[in-house]
Amino acid sequence: MKILKQIMHYYVFGFILPVIFFSCKTNKPVNKQSNIQKPNILIIHVDDLGYHDLSLNGSKIYQTPHIDALANQSVRFTNAYANYPRCVPSRFAMMTGNYPVQNGDVPDDGFEMTNIPDNKNFIKHINAAGYQTAFFGKWHLGEDPKDLGFNTSIAAGHAGSPISFIYPFNTPKHKGINKKAPIKDLEEISKEGDYLTDVLTDQVIRYIQERDESKPFMAMLAFYAVHQPLEAKEDDIKRNRQEINTFDYGDHPEYILEGTGRTKMRQDNATYAAMVENMDANVGRLLQLLKTLGLEDNTMVVLSSDHGGLSNDGTNKRQLATSNYPLRAGKGWLYDGGIKVPLFVKWRDHFRPGIDNKSIVMLMDVFPTLLDVISGKSLQTDGKSFLPVLKNKAQWNNRTVFWHSSKARPINTGDTKSSAIRVGDYKLINWYEEGKTELYNITEDPSEQYNLINKKPKLVQALLKKLDNWKANF
Known part of the structure; x- marks a missing residue:
């Protein structure tokens, strides 16, 4: 009788273990996103x-x-x-x-x-x-x-x-x-x-x-x-x-x-x-x-x-x-x-x-x-x-980012056509029809009051070149 019980125990264990194994394998997420609730x-x-x-x-x-x-x-x-x-x-x-x-x-x-x-x-x-x-x-x-x-x-x-x-x-x-x-x-x-x-x-x-x-x-x-x-x-x-x-x-x-x-x-x-x-x-x-x-x-x-x-x-x-x-x-x-x-x-x-x-x-x-x-x-x-x-x-x-403002409204908001580039702390604005350019250190001068165009001519030329290259794409 004792031997029979041991045989039954091994039989049940041997049956249940594969079921558990394959059940777990089947329910495993396909990727890490699938078990995360989307916001x-x-x-x-x-x-x-x-x-x-x-x-x-x-x-x-x-x-x-x-x-x-x-x-x-x-x-x-x-x-x-x-x-x-x-x-x-x-x-x-x-x-x-x-x-x-x-x-x-x-x-x-x-x-x-x-x-x-x-x-x-x-x-x-x-x-x-x-x-x-x-x-x-x-x-x-x-x-x-x-x-x-x-x-x-x-x-x-x-x-x-x-x-x-x-x-x-x-x-x-x-x-x-x-x-x-x-x-x-x-x-x-x-x-x-x-x-x-x-x-x-x-x-x-x-x-x-x-x-x-x-x-x-x-x-x-x-x-x-x-x-x-x-x-x-x-x-x-x-x-x-x-x-x-x-x-x-x-x-x-x-x-x-x-x-x-x-x-x-x-x-x-x-x-x-x-x-x-x-x-x-x-x-x-x-x-x-x-x-x-x-x-x-x-x-x-x-x-x-x-x-x-x-x-x-x-x-x-x-x-x-x-x-x-x-x-x-x-x-x-x-x-x-x-x-x-x-x-x-x-x-x-x-x-x-x-x-x-x-x-x-x-x-x-x-x-x-x-x-x-x-x-x-x-x-x-x-x-x-x-x-x-x-x-x-x-x-x-x-980061380097750009702007191109070709829909100026000098009658309503006082602006004229311009383009701009910001690279890190520096922002350059170019009024391309007027031939006017300004350069500012936005971190040190958030009010854009101190034009650095004469103090950093090399930076001005480098930023103008980047801006022109970006505009050449359109």
């Missing part, structure tokens, strides 16, 4: 928000506690740049991962982004990685973000700015001829008393709440704020007007001359201040939603602006929104006031919060980075993944 992605892209429009970055007038809190939980880049100082080319660069130059020129108002091949299309690759994708707000790159591959789009289209931020949004609130395209979808999602920035945020909240929970999401909210028209809620304007009226600007000038017009030097527009603070409150609503739904730990949040704030006019004097001081100039210019932008990337327990004040990153790097995070893929575009920077494994302090 949700929330992109918040603000229109015309200057680098110094945040209290975190030194504004004494605009209060932005929610964005400040996000920045303190993020990798915060202090050398982040838009690829262009105006809307359409900047957004083209961000969505395609490329410099915004086609056939020797840059896209402008009325541009249709229809020629992106599938093998260079970030949105279609993100869809293929199992994501549900949605776009809300300012598109300005054609008729519909769904043409690029987004599954859902709301309140997007050709419009570069709203006719009004106050309901009804497609009805002018001021006298004069209106030439703007209406924003679609707004009648169906809004009501009397609504404010546009609130309405767009409501739609993103609803989308996240009603999403297919079996798949990760990538939602991009491109606020129309804080672009003109300058319109805000009366209570917010009144509060800011009172604060501005009691603020001591000392002997700081209100304007200085720049190009064909002026640069605004004070943040003293109460309506613009109210728009910034309303936008910040809506960012807070989104961040709170992620916490409430338990999504905060596995959602990447990216916040940026498309270029610098509107601080300059030209031969046509007009109301200006903000000041980018101590940065020089603003929207339309290749001085840092026009191209330096806030950029924060948060993913809890994956990217250690902190300030990166060395690495040079650009908006064209955002989608290469996101695709790298979720799939490890690269589409071989001009932009590149800064995931190694986010993981503290690299620093891009000696």
Whole structure:
């Protein structure tokens, strides 16, 4: 009997062991990505928000506690740049991962982004990685973000700015001829008393709440704020007007001359201040939603602006929104006031919060980075993944980057045609039709006040040669 039991024991053991072995072998992950939960992605892209429009970055007038809190939980880049100082080319660069130059020129108002091949299309690759994708707000790159591959789009289209931020949004609130395209979808999602920035945020909240929970999401909210028209809620304007009226600007000038017009030097527009603070409150609503739904730990949040704030006019004097001081100039210019932008990337327990004040990153790097995070893929575009920077494994302090601004607006923003190159600490701007060149050490002279062209002639020639070689490619 004892011998029989031993035989049965060996028989059972011999049967179970192979089953366990082959079961383990079958369930082994194919690659290291397959057993990692992919993050949700929330992109918040603000229109015309200057680098110094945040209290975190030194504004004494605009209060932005929610964005400040996000920045303190993020990798915060202090050398982040838009690829262009105006809307359409900047957004083209961000969505395609490329410099915004086609056939020797840059896209402008009325541009249709229809020629992106599938093998260079970030949105279609993100869809293929199992994501549900949605776009809300300012598109300005054609008729519909769904043409690029987004599954859902709301309140997007050709419009570069709203006719009004106050309901009804497609009805002018001021006298004069209106030439703007209406924003679609707004009648169906809004009501009397609504404010546009609130309405767009409501739609993103609803989308996240009603999403297919079996798949990760990538939602991009491109606020129309804080672009003109300058319109805000009366209570917010009144509060800011009172604060501005009691603020001591000392002997700081209100304007200085720049190009064909002026640069605004004070943040003293109460309506613009109210728009910034309303936008910040809506960012807070989104961040709170992620916490409430338990999504905060596995959602990447990216916040940026498309270029610098509107601080300059030209031969046509007009109301200006903000000041980018101590940065020089603003929207339309290749001085840092026009191209330096806030950029924060948060993913809890994956990217250690902190300030990166060395690495040079650009908006064209955002989608290469996101695709790298979720799939490890690269589409071989001009932009590149800064995931190694986010993981503290690299620093891009000696990177070479370029700009080409061929759509100058001397009437509206005072700028003229120019190109620029930054290599490490040095930035060179060349006004190629005027034969004028300036060189600045951005690290030592962030206000770009001390032109080094006569002190570093060899460096000037070397950078001009690099810039010309880059431009020869288009």
